[in-house]
Amino acid sequence: MPEVHVFMAEGRTDDQKRRMMSAVTQALVDHLDCPADVVTVQIIEAKWTEKMKGGKTFAERYADETPQSYQARIT
Numbered sequence: 525m526p527e528v529h530v531f532m533a534e535g536r537t538d539d540q541k542r543r544m545m546s547a548v549t550q551a552l553v554d555h556l557d558c559p560a561d562v563v564t565v566q567i568i569e570a571k572w573t574e575k576m577k578g579g580k581t582f583a584e585r586y587a588d589e590t591p592q593s594y595q596a597r598i599t
Contacts, residue, residue, distance in 0.1 A: 527564040533582045534569040
């Protein structure tokens with residue numbers, strides 16, 4: 525029973541997450557020869573202010589690229 529945990533910063537839509545989890549499930553089915561109903565995929569999300577790379581939070585790193593609707597939630 526394979527289980528995959530995906531760590532990422534929040535901000536993706538439910539549809540994007542669903543499509544990613546479906547693709548990961550299908551990859552395991554294809555490469556491990558297991559049925560889809562035994563595959564578990566879990567997303568662990570972190571706020572942009574709680575995830576850091578290179579000494580800067582994601583909020584700091586991507587402030588100029590962040591959509592305005594999301595920017596209001598992280599400041």
